Amino acid sequence: MSRLVCALLAGAILLAAPGAGAGQSPGVPDRDSLIRRLDSLTVTLAAAREAADQARARRLREEAEARHAVTDTVFVGPLRIITPSGQGETAREIFEEAWRDYDALIAESPALDSTWFVFQWPAASDPVFVPAGEKVRDLSYRIxxxxxxxxxxxxxNIGAVLATDLAGTTLAEWFNQPVVLPRKLDMVYRTLATSATSSVRSCAAGTLVACRSILGLGLDDxxxxxxxxxxxxxxxxxxxxxxxxEAGRIQAVEPDVLSCATGGDTDACDRVVHGWTGPRIRPPLRRAADSRNLLLWIALERGGREAWARLRASAGMTPEEALAFASGAEDRALLSEWHARITAARPDAQAGLPRSLAVVLxxxxxxVxxxxxSTRWRLG
Amino acid sequence: MFRSVLYVHWKQVHLGLIPLMVAAFSLPLLSVQGLGGNGGVTSFNDTSLAIIQGLQVWLPFFSALAAASGVVIALSSWNWDHQLNHVYALSLPVPRWRYALMKMGAGAVLTLFPAVALWVGAHLAAASIVLPEGLHAYPNALAIRFLATILLTYAILFAMAAGTVRTTMWVTGTGILTLFILGLIGNDLLAGQFEVLRGTHILEWALAKLDWVPGPLEIFLGNWRLIDV
Incomplete structure (x- = not known):
């Protein structure tokens, strides 16, 4: 209740109270005069309430208008971006460039359709209005x-939202990261070619079965x-x-493990390693995220704009089946292209050197x- | 006469050049400190990747050192001429263009000093570590790239310094400072106030433009790794 209403009520009580008011007789007023006074105050109270409601409505309207004045909504493909007014063009430019990667591959994404991206760069001091009850991805850069x-x-972030489309599929468990086109394939090549593990180096040399295995496809338990x-x-x-x-816990090591490590007992080693499950058996491939992303990307490229919908419908399939289903290609073909792209990104220490030397010359x-x-000698 | 010009230039620059040679010799050795495998068949510590990543942080120093060497040799080449109002040069029985060419040639010879120092250092560095399978050392390519970068920086600043050294230093220094000030203060601190500063980052833009061919600065963005696949 507003202050005005409170003040009026207080005034009414004071006026209605015995002895209140100028020139009133010190005696107790009669019942009828009190009722008349209260009746007159009820009208005043109603008027005060109406004034207070109007003031409140006006304030809410002004606040809403102010919110709309500082907020822009930008649409880029299926992306909906809310941004402070004045940052709309920046947001459009950045999201358009980011979406360019996906535009040819993603026809429809329920996750993107149901998400609002809040973009602020730099973050505004006033909060940005966000529709209530919607999924929001906050991209406010205060740094x-x-x-x-x-x-x-x-x-x-777009890739992370996209990845949620795959929730519930085996592919999501295998993939488990944002869907983005990997850009540093030279580092992927370095990882493959310099690995200490022979299966990874074998993949680098072109053995697709090894590539399949180190990517985590078609594995048994x-x-x-x-x-x-x-x-x-x-x-x-x-x-x-x-x-x-080194951690001082050698006593906790099982005899089989010691026998393998010290005695070179291969049977003991096999028993130990086969007994280990989960995170203790480290997958041999480093930068696996980029490698898997590249394979998924190739599958999407091969499958066209409907490939994403097929991936979403791949629940119950193994990752390699899902990739083949989405792309319409055998997993061997996918792996072959995957390998070719990584090999093409092989860094060459001397690449471009002759051209650079020619440019320098x-x-x-x-x-010269x-x-x-030119001269400063000024001899005439 | 060329030998005299070379000697004069050496006398002028040696105090600045010797520390640069020491740095060029040491840099490859420093960059491989603590790296390298034990020569074993396999290692689960990912020695190869550690070497590649360990070298990564040193890469900018190679190009920066090459540029610094070029700057020092170029600025020192015209120093005496300007200080003595070109009296020595005017007293020589050669046309101006020939004198300028000899000076430039002398400076170009001096660029070999830090390049050779780096080449020796790079070979020693490569020999000092056991490279795991899959990795190779490229000391020659690195030294050639280093030499080309010194030559380029030297040639550009030599031409500018033929006017005045002071102007060259002002122009170069102001250019670099402006780039950093606009990039760090203009873009980062004022971007909140001005939309125009938000879309394009001066430093980022400048770094992207380095890659332009046949731009002169493309050599700075090449592969500066002493060790790679």
Missing amino acids: VTTPGRVKETVRT DPSDEWYTAEERQEFVTDYVERMS GWALAM FFTAR
Whole structure:
């Protein structure tokens, strides 16, 4: 209740109280006069309430108008972006560039359709209005950053929302990351080519079965034999024993483990490694996120704009079946292209060096020309 | 006469050049400190990746050192001429263009000093570690890239310094400072107030433009790794 109403009520009570009011007789007023006074005050109270309601409505209307004045809604493909007024163009430019990667591949995404992206760069001091009850992805940058980093983060966030489309599928468990086009394939190549594990190096050399295995496709419950050779499995155990020893917990190591690590008993090593499950058997591939993303991306490219819908409908399929179903291609074909793209990104320490030398020589000669022609000697 | 010009330039620059040679020799050795495998068949510590990632932080220093070497050699080449009002040069029985070419050639010879120092250092660094399978050392490619970068920086600043050294330093220094001030203060701190500063980051833009071919600065963005696949 507003202050005005409270004040009026207080005034009414005071006026109605015995002895209140100027010139009133000190005696107790009669019942009828009190009723008349109260009746007159009821009308005043009603008028005050109406005035208060109008004031409240006016204030709410002004607040709503103010909210609309500071908020813009930008649409880029299926993306809905809410941004403070004045940042609309920046938001459009950044989201358009990020969406360009997905535009040719994603026809429809329920996750994107139901998500609002809140974009503020830099974050405004006033909160941005967000429709109640909607899914929101907040991209408010309060820190100093560059457009390149903002674009990268926006791309990752779009990929993260997209990935939620796959929830409930086996593919989601295998993938479990934002869907983005990996850009540093040279680092993926470095990881493959320099791995200490022979299965990874075998993949780098072009053995697609090895690639399939290290990517985590078509594995049984115990992939250690596929991932590691007997020698590597022993080293795996030795590595574990060394870490336990450094941590002062060598007493907790089982006899079989010690026998494998110290005695080179391969049977013991196999028993140990096969007995280990879960995170203790480390997958051999580093940068697996980029590698899997590339494979998924290739499947989407091959499958066209409907491939995403097929992936969403792949519940019950294994990851390799889902990828084949979405792409319409055999997993061997996908792996072959995956390998070809990574190999094409092989960094070459001398790549571009002759061209760079030619450019440097050209510029140096140009500088020689300018130096020889200009003079401060002013000899006439 | 070329030998005299070379000697004069060496006398002028040696105090600045020797520390740069020491740095060029040391940089590859420093960059591989603590890296390298034990030569074993396998290692689950990912030695190869550690080497690649360990070298990554040193990469900008190679190009920066090359640029610094070029700047020092270029600015020192015209120093005496300007200080003595070109009296020595005017007293020589050669046309101006030939004198300028000889000076430039002398400076170009001096660029070999830090490049050779780096080449030796790079070979020693490569020999000092056991490279895991899949990795190779590229000391020659690195040294050639280093030499080309010194030559480029030297040639550009030599042409500018033929006017005045002071102007060259002002122009270059102001350019670099402006880039950083606009990039760090203009973009980062004022971006909240001005939309125009939000879309394009000066430093980011400048770095992207370095890649332009046949732009002169493309060499700075090449592969500066001493060790790679």
